[in-house]
Amino acid sequence: MAGESSKESIVRASSQFDPGALLRRPMVIPCLLIVILMILGETASPGFASPGQIIKLLTLAALMGIVAAGQNLVILGGREGIDLSVGAIISFGAVIAGNIMQGANSMVAPAILGAAGAGLGIGILNGIGVTILRIPPLVMTLGMMGVVQGALVAMTRGIPSGNAAPVLADFITQPVLAGIPGILFVWIGVGFFMAWLLSRTAFGYRIYAIGTNQRAARLTGVSVWRMRIGLFGLSGFFAGLTSVFVLGYTGNSFIGVGDQYMLPSIIAVVLGGTPLSGGQGSYTGTMAGAFLLVILQSILITLQMEEFGRQIVFGVTLLVLMLFYGRQHRLRV
Amino acid sequence: MNRDTGISTVSAFLRWVDLARRPYLPAIAVTLLLFMLNGFLQPKTLRPVSIVADISTYLPMILLAVGQTYVVLASDIDLSVGSIISLVNVVTVSVMAALGGSLGAIIAGIFVGIAVGIVCGAFNGFCVAVLRFQPIVSTFASGIVFAGIALWILPAAGLAAPDAYWETYGENVAGIPFVLWILAAMGIAVAVIAQLVFARSLLAVGGNIQSAYQSGLPVARLRVRAYILCGLFSALSALCLTGDTASGDPLLGAKMTLGSVAAVVLGGTALSGGRGNPLGSIFGAVILGLIGSVVFFAGVPFEYQNLVQGLIVLAALAGGVTVARR
Numbered sequence: 241m242a243g244e245s246s247k248e249s250i251v252r253a254s255s256q257f258d259p260g261a262l263l264r265r266p267m268v269i270p271c272l273l274i275v276i277l278m279i280l281g282e283t284a285s286p287g288f289a290s291p292g293q294i295i296k297l298l299t300l301a302a303l304m305g306i307v308a309a310g311q312n313l314v315i316l317g318g319r320e321g322i323d324l325s326v327g328a329i330i331s332f333g334a335v336i337a338g339n340i341m342q343g344a345n346s347m348v349a350p351a352i353l354g355a356a357g358a359g360l361g362i363g364i365l366n367g368i369g370v371t372i373l374r375i376p377p378l379v380m381t382l383g384m385m386g387v388v389q390g391a392l393v394a395m396t397r398g399i400p401s402g403n404a405a406p407v408l409a410d411f412i413t414q415p416v417l418a419g420i421p422g423i424l425f426v427w428i429g430v431g432f433f434m435a436w437l438l439s440r441t442a443f444g445y446r447i448y449a450i451g452t453n454q455r456a457a458r459l460t461g462v463s464v465w466r467m468r469i470g471l472f473g474l475s476g477f478f479a480g481l482t483s484v485f486v487l488g489y490t491g492n493s494f495i496g497v498g499d500q501y502m503l504p505s506i507i508a509v510v511l512g513g514t515p516l517s518g519g520q521g522s523y524t525g526t527m528a529g530a531f532l533l534v535i536l537q538s539i540l541i542t543l544q545m546e547e548f549g550r551q552i553v554f555g556v557t558l559l560v561l562m563l564f565y566g567r568q569h570r571l572r573v
Numbered sequence: 574m575n576r577d578t579g580i581s582t583v584s585a586f587l588r589w590v591d592l593a594r595r596p597y598l599p600a601i602a603v604t605l606l607l608f609m610l611n612g613f614l615q616p617k618t619l620r621p622v623s624i625v626a627d628i629s630t631y632l633p634m635i636l637l638a639v640g641q642t643y644v645v646l647a648s649d650i651d652l653s654v655g656s657i658i659s660l661v662n663v664v665t666v667s668v669m670a671a672l673g674g675s676l677g678a679i680i681a682g683i684f685v686g687i688a689v690g691i692v693c694g695a696f697n698g699f700c701v702a703v704l705r706f707q708p709i710v711s712t713f714a715s716g717i718v719f720a721g722i723a724l725w726i727l728p729a730a731g732l733a734a735p736d737a738y739w740e741t742y743g744e745n746v747a748g749i750p751f752v753l754w755i756l757a758a759m760g761i762a763v764a765v766i767a768q769l770v771f772a773r774s775l776l777a778v779g780g781n782i783q784s785a786y787q788s789g790l791p792v793a794r795l796r797v798r799a800y801i802l803c804g805l806f807s808a809l810s811a812l813c814l815t816g817d818t819a820s821g822d823p824l825l826g827a828k829m830t831l832g833s834v835a836a837v838v839l840g841g842t843a844l845s846g847g848r849g850n851p852l853g854s855i856f857g858a859v860i861l862g863l864i865g866s867v868v869f870f871a872g873v874p875f876e877y878q879n880l881v882q883g884l885i886v887l888a889a890l891a892g893g894v895t896v897a898r899r
Binding site: 320324373374375376379384385386387388389390393397398503507547548549550551556558559562570 | 879
């Protein structure tokens with residue numbers, strides 16, 4: 241016992257002096273990068289890091305972060321878990337919410353229920369396809385994306401309709417308390433919920449268990465398929481919830497409004513230190529990852545770079561970031 | 574005696590239909606079924622002219638799906654193929670325009686375009702196999718870069734390709750439509766690659782990368798080669814698409830990436846790698862096209878076409894996966 245603990249303390253002591261180990265901690269790099277990018281942005285364009293501007297960035301990050309919460313859960317569950325349908329669900333949910341609301345404040349609650357419920361339903365269908373029909377998540381959610389986009393066209397006849405209620409738009413874009421818009425409180429709420437779910441509940445522990453070793457988890461009595469349906473359901477739910485906020489942010493829905501969230505939600509999770517292989521990582525990291533993505537995009541716009549330059553710098557930055565983490569293991573004999 | 578030969582013929586046939594060894598057979602069956610259904614709904618689609626027109630429409634996706642297959646066989650994925658198409662398209666058309674649109678300019682444009690595809694593929698392979706980035710994220714990021722470079726070279730669609738280029742693409746050569754020559758050449762290339770040690774090694778890497786490495790296969794080099802091949806086929810796909818659209822468009826391939834993945838899965842190739850065949854992907858791409866055509870000719874109301882198409886594709890994907898698993 242004593243030998244083990246002294247060995248542990250040696251390991252811990254040596255890791256304290258190893259800058260590489262510090263950098264390998266999931267939260268350190270995104271936070272460091274956020275600070276660096278903030279300084280860079282402030283130097284390039286004074287006012288970039290002003291409180292008002294930061295709140296605007298956080299608002300965008302909240303939209304990305306709430307979708308990424310569901311994406312995070314699906315990815316943590318392992319077995320190539322990924323949800324490509326979140327973008328389509330957001331587009332779909334925005335139209336549903338907009339049509340329920342029709343600009344009426346009294347209909348905001350039913351609209352949230354409708355959109356989140358639709359997302360949950362689509363997510364559960366994804367989960368059923370992945371578990372019972374044993375379709376790989378990438379394929380299942382890709383196919384579902386096509387179906388949801390088709391349903392959207394059938395529903396709207398290609399003409400988007402519905403708009404946000406004033407109270408919802410204000411909640412997203414205007415300060416409600418201490419200069420902070422309501423959406424950020426929602427995001428903080430989601431953050432606490434995810435932290436509670438992942439580190440305080442049996443469900444949370446089981447997510448890591450099935451993400452690390454599905455077989456071992458099943459042998460200890462975890463109902464893996466029910467877990468996984470739940471994870472995809474939650475991913476759909478979060479995407480549906482986001483759709484209402486996106487509608488509030490843009491005012492009215494347009495076809496493909498959710499497309500811009502599909503792959504970035506995955507990137508936010510990876511930048512936050514959750515590998516696509518699942519089983520390890522935290523939502524706190526994903527929140528930082530979402531914020532990092534938004535700052536990066538915003539800096540490129542602030543620099544008044546042209547579209548092509550923005551894309552090139554954004555892509556190259558993602559590739560450079562991957563040098564630091566999210567890499568696969570080296571093959572060994 | 575007679576009965577025995579009958580039984581042995583049947584069992585030989587059943588052995589041949591072994592889906593584990595020929596995962597592409599259901600895709601061929603579905604293609605034939607859809608083709609006949611299409612002909613039943615609209616007899617004109619059975620005319621040779623229509624078939625050639627269909628092939629020239631499907632050819633870019635066929636080439637793209639074949640390229641994607643090699644990457645998927647090694648258990649990787651390439652989400653940048655659509656951007657490679659856009660980049661090759663604008664580079665080729667720009668080179669042809671800059672050199673004056675003569676025959677020499679066209680040939681130079683084709684070669685530069687193919688070189689760009691190969692370089693893009695090599696870059697992806699380097700990131701995934703040497704730097705060990707996660708394929709999905711890495712190729713998504715490189716795809717953004719490629720698309721950005723395409724926008725840099727040609728900010729807006731519209732630069733015309735030389736007449737001789739797209740006219741040749743749509744014409745008959747030696748009495749046979751040019752697209753059929755391309756299809757045949759691609760078929761030969763796929764058959765030749767299938768005979769190489771490379772193809773078998775790739776399956777070994779996709780089946781179990783650890784044991785492939787331990788048995789001494791040059792895993793990283795094989796994965797890089799698969800990505801290079803994918804880049805090459807994406808470039809060829811772009812050249813065909815350019816023959817069809819006759820102009821440069823920096824967003825040309827944007828919507829084709831996920832379709833290529835779907836075509837690979839429809840063809841019976843397992844996304845987890847180690848199992849499958851580019852032949853299946855060829856039919857997978859044709860199935861994707863035929864589904865759209867059948868839904869159109871079946872008289873489905875306009876607003877429901879996408880939904881019905883999406884449902885059929887989802888069902889077909891589920892079927893393709895079930896077949897690949899056997």
